[in-house]
Structure formats: C-alpha cells, structure tokens
Amino acid sequence: MALEILIDWFPYLFSGIVLTLGLVAAALIIGVGLGLPLALGQVYGTLPVRFIISIYVWFFRGLPVLVLLFLFYFGLFPALGLDLPAFYVGAIVLGLWGAAYQSQVFRGAIQSISEGQMTAARSLGMSRFQAIRSVILPQAMRIALPGWSNQYPEILTESSVCYAIGVAELLTRSSQIVSQTYVTMPIYLACAVIFILLSYAGTSGIHILEKKIAIPGFGPGGS
Amino acid sequence: MDQITFILDVMVPAFESGLLMTLALVAVTAPIGLLIGIGVACGRVYGGKGLSWLMQLYAIFFRGCPLLLLLFILYFGLPSIGIVFTPFVASVLGFIFCNSAYNSEYIRGSIISIKEGQLIAAKALGMTRNQAIINIVLPQALRRSIPGISNEFIYLIKYSSLAYMITVIELTGASKLIATKYFAYNETFFAVALVYLALVTITTFGASALEKKFAIPG
Numbered sequence: 001m002a003l004e005i006l007i008d009w010f011p012y013l014f015s016g017i018v019l020t021l022g023l024v025a026a027a028l029i030i031g032v033g034l035g036l037p038l039a040l041g042q043v044y045g046t047l048p049v050r051f052i053i054s055i056y057v058w059f060f061r062g063l064p065v066l067v068l069l070f071l072f073y074f075g076l077f078p079a080l081g082l083d084l085p086a087f088y089v090g091a092i093v094l095g096l097w098g099a100a101y102q103s104q105v106f107r108g109a110i111q112s113i114s115e116g117q118m119t120a121a122r123s124l125g126m127s128r129f130q131a132i133r134s135v136i137l138p139q140a141m142r143i144a145l146p147g148w149s150n151q152y153p154e155i156l157t158e159s160s161v162c163y164a165i166g167v168a169e170l171l172t173r174s175s176q177i178v179s180q181t182y183v184t185m186p187i188y189l190a191c192a193v194i195f196i197l198l199s200y201a202g203t204s205g206i207h208i209l210e211k212k213i214a215i216p217g218f219g220p221g222g223s
Numbered sequence: 224m225d226q227i228t229f230i231l232d233v234m235v236p237a238f239e240s241g242l243l244m245t246l247a248l249v250a251v252t253a254p255i256g257l258l259i260g261i262g263v264a265c266g267r268v269y270g271g272k273g274l275s276w277l278m279q280l281y282a283i284f285f286r287g288c289p290l291l292l293l294l295f296i297l298y299f300g301l302p303s304i305g306i307v308f309t310p311f312v313a314s315v316l317g318f319i320f321c322n323s324a325y326n327s328e329y330i331r332g333s334i335i336s337i338k339e340g341q342l343i344a345a346k347a348l349g350m351t352r353n354q355a356i357i358n359i360v361l362p363q364a365l366r367r368s369i370p371g372i373s374n375e376f377i378y379l380i381k382y383s384s385l386a387y388m389i390t391v392i393e394l395t396g397a398s399k400l401i402a403t404k405y406f407a408y409n410e411t412f413f414a415v416a417l418v419y420l421a422l423v424t425i426t427t428f429g430a431s432a433l434e435k436k437f438a439i440p441g
Contacts, residue, residue, distance in 0.1 A: 062423040063416050064384035067395055071416060075408035153287065160289035164388060171292050175299075184303040188296045196287035 002186035009177050009187075016173035017194060023091050023159040023169060024152070030095025031151065035102030040132065042103065043110050053103070060100035065161045068093050073165045090162035090169075098155050102148060109144035110136060142213060149206035153199040160195070170194060226410075233401055234414055241397030242418065248311075248383045248393060252318040253376055259319065260326025260372075261361070267327065268334050269356060278327070285324035291385050293317045298389040314386035322379055329371030333364040366437050373430030380422050394418060 006013075042053045060068070073089045084092075113136050121131035160171040168176075174191035178184050266278040285293070298313040308316065337360050345355035387396035398415035402408045 058424075059416075059420065062381075062420040064381040064395065064419065066384040066387070067398075067412060067416055067419060070395070070399060070402070070408075071412040074402065075412045079409055157287070157289040160291045161385065163291060171289060171295075174292075175295060178299070184300045185296070188292065188300045192284070192288040192292055192296070195289055195292065196284065199287045 002183050005177075005181050005183050006186065006190055009181075012177065013170065013173055013190075013194070016168060016170040017198070019087065019167065020156070020159055020169040020171075021198070022087070023094055023162060023167070024155050026091035027094035027098040027155045027159070028152065030092070031098035031102040031155075032148075034095070034099035036106050038099060038103035039106035039110055042107050044128070044132070057100045057103060060097050061104075063097075065093070065097055065158050066164055068097055069161060069165050086162070086165045086167045090159070090165060090167045094155060094159060094162070097158075098151060101154075102151055105144050105147040105151070106140065108147070109140040112143055113139050142215065145206070145210050145213075149203065149210070152202045152206065156199050156202065157195065229405065229407065229410075230414075233405065234411065237397040237401050238394065238415065238418060241392060241394040241415075244386075244391060244393040244397075245380070245383050245422075248314060248318065248386055248391070249376075249379055251315050252322055252379060252383075256319050256322030256375075256379070257326055257372065259323035260330055261365070263323060263327035264330035264334055265356065265361075267331050269352075282324045282327050285320045286328070290317060290321050290382055291388055293320060294385060294389050310386070310389050310391045313389055314383075314391050318379060318383065318386075321382070322375060325375045325378070326368075326372055329368040329375065330364060332371075333367035334360060336367060337363050363439075366439060369430070369434050369437060373426070373433065376430070377423055377426050380426065381419065384419075 038053050038056065041049045042057075045053065063071075069090065072093050073086065077084055077089060117135055117139075118128075118131055121135045122128070126134070159169060162169055163172045163175070166172065170191060174187050178187050181187070263278045263281055266274050267282070268275075270278060294314060294317040297308060297317050298310060301308065301313075341359055341363075342352075342355050345359045346352065350358070383393060384395035386393050387399065390396075392400065394415055398411045402411035405411075
C-alpha cells in the first residue's frame with residue numbers, strides 16, 4: 001500500500017526535488033558569485049573593506065539558517081517593501097549564508113598560493129588585477145574545489161529548513177503527502193533516501209570534475 | 224507599545240526561558256554525541272568488516288539526512304509504529320544522531336592520523352589492543368579532533384533552533400512567538416540574532432582556549 005502511494009505521489013515529490021535542487025543551485029551560484037569577491041576583498045582589500053567583510057562572515061556564519069529565514073522573510077524584506085515569494089527568499093538567504101562559508105574556502109585557497117607568485121607577476125609587468133585573474137585564481141580555484149564541493153551536501157540538507165517559510169521543496173511536499181495519506185514512515189524514509197542519493201550523486205559528480213580539471217603534479221587532487 | 228517596555232517586559236523574559244531551553248538541548252546532546260561519536264569512529268577504524276560497514280552506514284545516513292527530516296521522523300513518524308517521544312526527547316535524539324555522526328568523522332580522521340607503529344609498540348610492551356587504543360591512541364586522537372568537535376558544537380548551538388519546528392520553545396521559538404504576537408518581526412529577530420551571535424562567539428573563544436590548553440607541548 002505504501003509503495004502504491006509513493007508511486008501515485010511521485011510526480012508531486014519530483015517537483016519538490018526540482019525545487020530543492022533549484023534552491024541548492026541558487027545558493028551555490030550566489031555563493032560563488034558573492035563568496036569569491038568577498039574572499040578577494042578579505043585578502044587584497046583595504047582595512048575597512050576587510051573589516052566589513054569579516055563582519056558579514058561573522059554574522060552569517062554565526063546564525064542558524066532558520067533565524068536568517070525568519071529575519072529576511074518576515075522582517076527585512078517586508079520592511080524594505082519587497083514582497084518576494086518564499087522560494088526566492090529561501091534561495092537568497094541560502095545564497096548569502098553559503099557565500100559566507102564559501103568565501104572562507106576561497107580565502108584559504110588564495111592565501112595558500114605563495115606570495116612570490118604575485119611579486120613575480122607584478123615584476124613581469126602585470127597589473128594587480130591581471131595577476132589575480134590569470135595567475136592566482138586559476139590555481140586557487142583548483143585548490144578550493146574539494147573544500148567548495150563539501151559545501152554542496154551541507155547546503156542540500158540545510159535547504160530543507162526552507163520548509164519553515166513554506167517553500168514547496170522536497171521535505172515540505174513529503175510532509176504534505178504524510179498529512180494527506182496518513183502514511184508516515186515510508187514517505188519520510190523515502191524522502192531521506194532521496195536526500196542521501198542527491199547528496200551522493202552530487203558529490204561524486206564533483207569528484208569527477210576535480211579529476212578532469214586537475215593539473216598533473218599540482219594541487220591536492222593533481223598528483 | 225514603548226520600545227523599552229517591550230524589550231524589558233516581553234523580550235527579556237521570553238528570551239531567558241528560550242535561552243535556557245536552547246542551553247538544555249545543547250548540554251544534554253553534546254556529551255552523549257561525543258561519546259557515541261568516539262564509539263562509532265572506533266568501530267569504523269578497529270571493528271571487523273561487518274561492524275565497520277554498519278558504522279559507516281550510520282555516518283552516511285545521519286549526515287545525509289536533513290536534520291529537520293530526522294526530527295519529523297522521530298516526532299511525527301515514530302508514533303505511527305507506536306513509539307512516542309516528547310518534543311524535547313525527540314529533538315535531543317535527533318541532535319545526538321546528527322552530532323555523533325559528524326563527530327565520528329572528525330575522530331576517525333584523527334585516529335587514522337596517529338601512526339600505526341604506536342599501536343604495535345604498545346602491544347609489544349604487553350598492552351592489549353583495547354588498552355592501547357584507550358591509553359595511547361585516543362588521548363592523542365581526541366586532542367587532534369578538538370577543532371572539529373568544537374566546530375560541531377557551534378553547529379549544534381545553531382541547529383538546536385530546528386527543535387522549534389517540533390514545538391520545543393527554545394530561543395528561535397520564543398522569538399517567533401513574540402514576533403508574531405506583537406507584530407515586531409525585525410526587532411525581535413535581530414535581537415535573537417544577537418543572542419545567537421553572542422553564544423557562538425563566546426563558544427569560539429572557549430574552543431580556542433580549550434585547544435591551547437590541551438595542546439601537547441612541542
């Protein structure tokens with residue numbers, strides 16, 4: 001019986017998977033798009049820039065996602081006159097939150113490139129920006145990849161907290177099915193298995209990518 | 224309502240009881256989570272094939288399953304097969320599973336980082352395998368996993384907020400209730416954010432002090 005219900009409701013669950021992956025993708029894209037400039041600012045910026053960025057990182061890393069969601073969904077966005085749908089709020093919050101973590105991964109990778117390379121690039125006539133773009137970042141990003149890929153399962157599991165503001169992602173839909181059908185354990189366990197499979201599939205995918213872009217003899221995945 | 228009266232008469236008492244609940248959740252979870260984490264890690268490294276596989280499954284399941292879903296399973300799911308927990312017990316159980324699974328990974332990593340020669344040397348000195356693990360390997364391995372474990376402790380403070388979703392009124396729950404009741408979302412959530420930031424910042428300093436204290440000189 002439980003299996004029949006699962007099959008009947010699978011399309012409904014499936015759109016939940018799509019929304020969950022949408023949240024994760026948004027969080028990763030915002031995470032890189034914002035986390036990388038934050039990391040660069042923290043390494044190469046002036047003192048005030050570094051200070052502001054470290055406040056940002058401290059704030060978003062110190063708070064539970066649930067509190068961040070409540071703060072932005074019920075507090076900040078309405079106060080700013082923005083009436084965003086829950087999905088967008090969830091994606092933005094996960095993105096801002098993920099950026100704080102990812103910036104630290106990138107920062108560590110950038111700092112692991114020896115300073116001599118910057119000096120060498122400058123002495124070859126490159127500008128600071130050119131040196132960062134063509135010398136430091138191509139190496140740093142490869143070093144950052146394993147640490148960055150660890151963010152994926154974390155964001156995936158954390159995305160389920162968007163349940164609290166009513167985003168119709170996988171967990172929300174599973175609980176809706178539970179309250180409609182009164183079949184609890186099989187549905188919840190199926191949901192858990194889907195989450196674990198998504199986590200596993202994503203991590204393996206990133207490992208393949210790591211091997212592909214590795215420079216032979218360079219970096220953690222390279223040798 | 225006057226801001227100061229609101230803060231003093233509404234926020235402070237609510238946050239006080241919420242904070243106590245959060246601290247209770249953390250205080251019950253952390254030691255048990257650490258002990259089970261050590262057990263799982265030892266099982267994975269030193270256990271036979273079956274045990275090691277089982278422990279790995281434990282770590283994969285509880286790290287891959289979102290904590291919120293785990294809490295739903297414990298609180299809404301298990302009653303359907305006749306097991307009923309109070310919200311507090313259900314959240315503590317969920318936190319313990321999650322916390323111990325992550326801790327086991329850190330501890331496993333540091334156990335592996337201790338040279339195997341030490342175990343052989345201890346055995347050569349007449350220690351049994353268990354004695355060697357408890358007296359030689361673990362004291363070193365646990366020291367090395369302090370950064371990871373304290374990181375996980377900070378995570379625990381943060382994810383204890385999820386207990387609110389199964390009706391435990393801790394900090395986040397207390398703030399949500401007064402925010403909704405008095406329609407003061409920004410003030411309340413910013414205030415609760417400050418409480419969490421204070422908790423996390425204090426813990427961070429405590430953790431690095433602990434790390435220094437237990438460092439092996441040289």
